[in-house]
Amino acid sequence: MSTPRFLDEIGAKLSELAANSPARDIEKNVKAMLGSAFGKLDLVTREEFEVQREVLAHARQKLAELEARVAELEARLGASGDAEA
Incomplete structure (x- = not known):
């Protein structure tokens, strides 16, 4: 014991x-x-990194949308300019 x-x-x-x-x-x-x-x-902490990554992804998406819109407006402007000539 x-x-x-x-x-x-x-x-x-x-x-x-x-x-x-x-x-x-x-x-x-x-x-x-x-x-x-x-x-x-x-x-930075992992949480801060993830937040910034989401913000960047949103900004990239918005940029792509704006680039497409500008291209569309330029195409319209070019088409209307050709029609006037």
């Missing part, structure tokens, strides 16, 4: 050692450095 208690004590000691190990400190420092570096960059 003392075996599970012994294993629990070993597990607790190993957890304590892992929490206080230099590797844990290095991990914290690296995360802090990366967080600081990314904080200085001019980055």
Whole structure:
């Protein structure tokens, strides 16, 4: 019956050692450095990117519609100019 208690004590000691190990400190420092570096960059979130992508798609669609309309008006203007001559 003392075996599970012994294993629990070993597990607790190993957890304590892992929490206080230099590797844990290095991990914290690296995360802090990366967080600081990314904080200085001019980055956007995925949500902001998706919104801008939708706005661009809408603008492209509207541009295509306007180009088609201008081409149609130019064709009409050219046809009426030929009819007057």
